[in-house]
Amino acid sequence: METLQFAYDNLSLIGSRALEHIAIVGVAVSIAVVTGVPIGLAITQSKRAADFVLYLASMLITIPSIALFGLMIPLLSPIGYGIGYVPAVIAVILYSQLPIIRNTYTAIADVDPALREAGIGMGMSALQRLRQVEIPLAMPVIMAGIRTAVVMNIGVTAIAAYIGAGGLGTFISRGISQTDPRQLITGAVAVSILAIVVDLCLAFVQKLLTPKGLATGAAA
Structure with missing residues (x-):
């Protein structure tokens, strides 16, 4: 009950922290799409390039998030962005590359050769x-x-609170440092709800972008 009361009393703060969270993930994943999709398309032309790029992206995603955020501090401090929004966005961009590049590469590579x-035969250029x-x-x-990248990085972005980036992770970090389970549970539940809501919204967008023929075939 205390946790529910705490959440109710801080609804406006939860809302503002959620917007900070969305701002980090939204900008980062958007940039990752702009970079990752073309890379995924390009590597379909070379199996060797595909193996190298996917291996490199896999290596990036194995770096613990807290370590990656920590690495951003000395790298970006000389230009005045060692902590806060910018290093958080850069880290999320890096984490988003693997699912976006891999799915793009796999999807294009698996297109039926007969359709190509x-x-x-219809005279289309490449x-x-x-x-x-x-x-x-x-x-x-x-x-x-893209959905995988977004949902995964909503969780990763919670760690960004430790480098001053804000977001819902602030409740979790303060809950740990202050031994306050109300803040800890509020932050964890809010991050989970945000991930579910965003994933449902993206599932709707995915449905809209799916060609009607494919959608009908899947339903059948």
Whole structure:
């Protein structure tokens, strides 16, 4: 009951911290999409390049989040951004690369070769086939990668409170430092609810972006 009362008394603060959280994840994942999707498309042309890039992205995601945030401090301090919003965004961008690149690469590589041949037979250029055939067919898998990156990094961003980035992780860090279970539970539950709500919203967007033929086939 004390935790519920604490959450009720601090609804406005929870809301503002949630907006900070969304600002970090939203900006970072948007940048990751702009960089990761083209990389995923490019590496479909070379198996060796794909193996190298996916291995490198896998290495990045194995770095513990608290260690990566800590590394940002000495790297960005000389330009005045050692703590706060900027290092948090950069860390989340790095963590977002693997699911976005991997899903983009897998989705494009798995497009039915017969459909590519049909596009060639219709006189489409490589760019036209990519834009009008391959990307629409790959979109559900690409969106699944984006959803994975977003949900994963909503949790990772909670750690960013330790470098002064704000967000819902502030409740968790203060709950630990002050031995206050009310703040700890409030922060943990708020992060979980935010992840669920955002994932449901992205699932709706994924449904909208899925070609009707694929959606009908999946339903059947």
